[in-house]
Amino acid sequence: MKLRLPFAPLVALRFLREGRMQTLLILAGTTGGVAVIVFLTQLITQLQAQIVDRVLGSQAHVVIRPAEEANRRAIDEAGFASIIEPRAQRLRSIDQWENIARLAADMPGVTAVSPVVTGPAFAVRGQASKSVALMGVDAERYRRIVRMEEYMVAGRFAVDGTRAVIGSELAKDLGIRMDDKLRVALPNGRDELLQVGGIFDIGNKDLNRRWIFVTLPLAQSLLDLPGGVSNLDLTVADIFEAQPVADRLRGATSLTVESWMQTNAQLLAALRNQSVSNNLIRSFVVIIVALGIASVLVVSVVQKQKEIGILRAMGASRGMILQVFLIQGAVVGAVGSILGSALAFTLLNVFSAIYRNADGQPLFAAELEPRFIAMAAVVATAVGLLSALIPARRAARMDPVQAIRS
Amino acid sequence: MTTPVIELAGLTKAYNLGTPVETEVLHGIDLSLAEGEFAALIGPSGSGKSTLLNIIGLLERPTGGRLSIGGRDTASLSEAEITQLRGRSIGFVFQFHHLLPAFTALENVMMPTIIARGRADDEAEATALELLDAVGLKAHALKKPAALSGGQQQRVAIARALALRPRLILADEPTGNLDTHTADDIFALLREFNRQSSCACLIVTHDPRLAARCDRIVRLVDGRIADDRPAST
Numbered sequence: 001m002k003l004r005l006p007f008a009p010l011v012a013l014r015f016l017r018e019g020r021m022q023t024l025l026i027l028a029g030t031t032g033g034v035a036v037i038v039f040l041t042q043l044i045t046q047l048q049a050q051i052v053d054r055v056l057g058s059q060a061h062v063v064i065r066p067a068e069e070a071n072r073r074a075i076d077e078a079g080f081a082s083i084i085e086p087r088a089q090r091l092r093s094i095d096q097w098e099n100i101a102r103l104a105a106d107m108p109g110v111t112a113v114s115p116v117v118t119g120p121a122f123a124v125r126g127q128a129s130k131s132v133a134l135m136g137v138d139a140e141r142y143r144r145i146v147r148m149e150e151y152m153v154a155g156r157f158a159v160d161g162t163r164a165v166i167g168s169e170l171a172k173d174l175g176i177r178m179d180d181k182l183r184v185a186l187p188n189g190r191d192e193l194l195q196v197g198g199i200f201d202i203g204n205k206d207l208n209r210r211w212i213f214v215t216l217p218l219a220q221s222l223l224d225l226p227g228g229v230s231n232l233d234l235t236v237a238d239i240f241e242a243q244p245v246a247d248r249l250r251g252a253t254s255l256t257v258e259s260w261m262q263t264n265a266q267l268l269a270a271l272r273n274q275s276v277s278n279n280l281i282r283s284f285v286v287i288i289v290a291l292g293i294a295s296v297l298v299v300s301v302v303q304k305q306k307e308i309g310i311l312r313a314m315g316a317s318r319g320m321i322l323q324v325f326l327i328q329g330a331v332v333g334a335v336g337s338i339l340g341s342a343l344a345f346t347l348l349n350v351f352s353a354i355y356r357n358a359d360g361q362p363l364f365a366a367e368l369e370p371r372f373i374a375m376a377a378v379v380a381t382a383v384g385l386l387s388a389l390i391p392a393r394r395a396a397r398m399d400p401v402q403a404i405r406s
Numbered sequence: 407m408t409t410p411v412i413e414l415a416g417l418t419k420a421y422n423l424g425t426p427v428e429t430e431v432l433h434g435i436d437l438s439l440a441e442g443e444f445a446a447l448i449g450p451s452g453s454g455k456s457t458l459l460n461i462i463g464l465l466e467r468p469t470g471g472r473l474s475i476g477g478r479d480t481a482s483l484s485e486a487e488i489t490q491l492r493g494r495s496i497g498f499v500f501q502f503h504h505l506l507p508a509f510t511a512l513e514n515v516m517m518p519t520i521i522a523r524g525r526a527d528d529e530a531e532a533t534a535l536e537l538l539d540a541v542g543l544k545a546h547a548l549k550k551p552a553a554l555s556g557g558q559q560q561r562v563a564i565a566r567a568l569a570l571r572p573r574l575i576l577a578d579e580p581t582g583n584l585d586t587h588t589a590d591d592i593f594a595l596l597r598e599f600n601r602q603s604s605c606a607c608l609i610v611t612h613d614p615r616l617a618a619r620c621d622r623i624v625r626l627v628d629g630r631i632a633d634d635r636p637a638s639t
């Protein structure tokens with residue numbers, strides 16, 4: 001059985017094949033354009049994801065804290081106006097935190113909730129004393145907020161009794177190794193002798209120096225918060241949905257609720273600016289490619305004037321001629337998107353082999369997400385089709401007699 | 407009496423209508439062509455032969471008068487209906503073969519069918535091969551027009567004009583570009599198909615020898631029919 005194409009694609013493909021040089025030129029242009037867009041998009045998406053990943057590697061997506069306390073001072077007797085001024089925040093517990101935790105866990109999009117008691121302390125060993133943050137956690141639950149087990153350089157991420165997990169910088173500063181003893185002293189005069197059961201390196205020197213994980217009850221008693229927690233850490237399914245989740249929780253509890261997006265507003269703004277400039281570049285490339293396709297097809301329409309006249313004389317309608325040229329645009333776009341994606345994949349491989357992080361790891365993975373190929377195919381085909389619109393309409397309107405008389 | 411294949415009454419054509427350079431090139435043409443009739447259209451250069459043929463072939467619209475094809479008045483037809491009527495009932499042969507260079511001889515002959523039916527099919531291909539065989543070009547079916555001689559190209563064009571078995575063949579100087587011998591061959595082919603399928607043929611020619619071999623000679627002078635007589639007298 002022979003493959004028999006319908007009229008419009010048959011003629012369109014034949015015209016493209018016949019105009020070899022022109023076809024190669026627009027294909028090259030489209031391929032280049034698609035490659036630039038796919039490459040840039042994949043690169044920026046990956047790098048941005050890495051940055052966000054790194055930031056969220058040591059942060060909860062959403063944190064619930066007690067409402068901030070403020071001084072309210074009446075100005076006039078009637079109390080119509082008052083001044084609200086901030087005051088120093090003391091360590092407080094979230095009221096009825098178990099209920100709040102349950103509420104948060106039930107909220108759609110929230111995948112994990114972990115109570116944390118945190119407060120300042122000093123780590124003392126011999127003559128040395130370091131300012132640290134005592135973190136009382138349920139290790140099992142906290143792991144679902146920060147993947148501590150991935151950062152452990154010694155021991156496991158587990159706390160019980162007086163077993164604690166400390167950071168690698170603190171261990172170095174105080175000369176501590178696994179199973180060594182370490183005293184923590186608190187501003188309220190309490191102190192406790194801890195045993196180091198694990199050492200982590202979270203990739204952030206400050207946190208490696210400051211965080212000491214102990215059990216929830218131990219931190220509660222040391223920090224004078226019996227039965228209380230200072231914050232609830234949350235993980236959400238979609239990190240970019242963290243803000244709406246935080247907003248809903250704030251509305252439901254009137255507590256202080258902050259998403260990582262608020263805490264890292266500057267970073268997000270920078271990422272957004274990067275996306276904007278990427279979009280700008282993409283738009284320019286799309287416009288240039290569209291102009292390229294359109295101009296080559298306009299020339300082709302003029303060159304094919306005679307053929308168009310012949311086809312019309314043989315009964316081809318204006319609509320059929322229109323289709324012939326629209327299909328040419330679409331085919332150029334579609335084929336360009338395939339070749340362009342292949343070129344982008346090659347570029348990603350080459351560049352990921354060349355550019356490496358300080359630790360020798362590739363700066364980005366040489367992989368191309370299928371959704372970007374699909375995006376390129378859809379966009380390039382649509383652009384091809386749209387760019388062909390003007391030439392195609394010109395072709396359809398062409399007077400068949402003119403072509404046949406000459 | 408059957409309905410004429412074409413019937414023109416008081417047909418006029420003016421170019422650049424409504425502008426200072428307005429020129430009427432056809433001034434009231436009355437003409438009708440019956441089924442099976444084989445007529446020559448002759449006349450001096452610029453007399454309006456091609457214009458008349460293009461109007462009858464529905465490639466151009468007349469300015470005034472009436473044009474009926476197969477009994478249908480064409481004035482009321484839409485652009486789409488005109489295009490369809492042209493494709494299905496009229497076959498063109500031009501002075502220059504006007505074959506599509508990107509397609510083989512066979513594909514060129516199939517093209518009217520592809521256009522009419524949307525795509526090619528086995529039957530269309532068989533018919534096209536038969537036609538190529540009839541014009542003596544079966545062996546050249548898969549060649550592109552550029553690989554054929556002028557006479558061969560014109561034969562392919564004739565086969566193409568016959569593909570949909572049209573009721574009317576319009577040929578504008580089909581032999582104008584060929585040597586006498588080849589011209590005779592081409593003319594004989596047209597004549598033969600005319601006999602076989604009893605389609606009406608209107609052939610523009612400058613060659614009095616060929617005109618004399620038609621049934622009827624219509625002479626156009628300055629956009630008017632100067633005389634219209636049987637060829638034998």
Ligand SMILES: Nc1ncnc2c1ncn2[C@@H]1O[C@H](COP(=O)(O)OP(=O)(O)OP(=O)(O)O)[C@@H](O)[C@H]1O
Pocket residue numbers: 421422429431449450451452453454455456457458
């Ligand atoms: N598009 C047009 N605009 C203006 N005038 C035109 C146009 N087409 C044809 N004409 C004029 O109409 C007249 C008839 O032209 P036509 O081509 O029909 O002559 P013809 O008899 O076929 O001549 P030839 O034997 O040289 O082919 C000529 O004077 C020509 O200049």
Ligand SMILES: [Mg+2]
Pocket residue numbers: 455456457578
């Ligand atoms: Mg002429």
